[in-house]
């Protein structure tokens with residue numbers, strides 16, 4: 001298993017529990033859609049998978065190892081890419097190229113290598129025209145696509161996508177679907193868009209009453 005969350009319990013401080021025994025297993029190349037009502041805890045579960053929040057109980061395993069400490073999760077975040085629901089949580093550099101180069105530079109790539117990776121990923125996503133734009137001037141849909149570029153540039157082994165079609169027009173949603181369908185990675189897709197889910201993920205799981213259940 002690439003990712004294995006088992007019997008996760010979690011509630012935000014001062015609020016009712018969100019997850020009450022949620023488990024999720026993601027194997028190599030698997031495509032899983034995760035659905036559930038607003039506020040059922042889908043984004044929360046993805047954040048727990050990356051150690052961005054810690055469960056009250058339950059275990060997270062990634063790439064065959066239990067993950068507990070911040071140090072453990074550093075490696076998980078390098079190998080598992082999360083596209084956040086809100087692009088503004090993920091884009092923080094002045095220009096698109098700098099935002100995308102940030103991860104590779106952080107991994108110790110040279111500036112030249114990082115910029116080559118930026119050009120490659122922008123080319124693959126047909127977004128080269130956005131390369132030198134000021135990130136916070138982009139439209140909502142452009143930001144969403146750039147966010148995906150910041151994740152794909154790291155060549156993650158698993159992609160966790162939280163509402164990737166939010167703010168995309170139908171043509172860009174279709175383009176994103178084709179790009180994602182062609183990727184080799186395992187994908188967990190949180191999406192309220194039934195057509196997008198059907199195209200990308202043969203298996204659907206339902207987060208309900210704090211647990212992940214078959215649809």
Ligand SMILES: Nc1ncnc2c1ncn2[C@@H]1O[C@H](COP(=O)(O)OP(=O)(O)OP(=O)(O)O)[C@@H](O)[C@H]1O
Nearest residue numbers: 012013015018036037038039040041042043044045
């Ligand atoms: N930082 C926070 N502090 C307190 N409560 C929070 C926090 N983040 C989320 N919540 C609450 O936890 C619950 C689960 O939120 P979460 O974002 O995981 O749901 P979701 O299933 O992804 O919802 P949606 O489909 O609307 O995106 C919601 O009731 C939400 O209001």
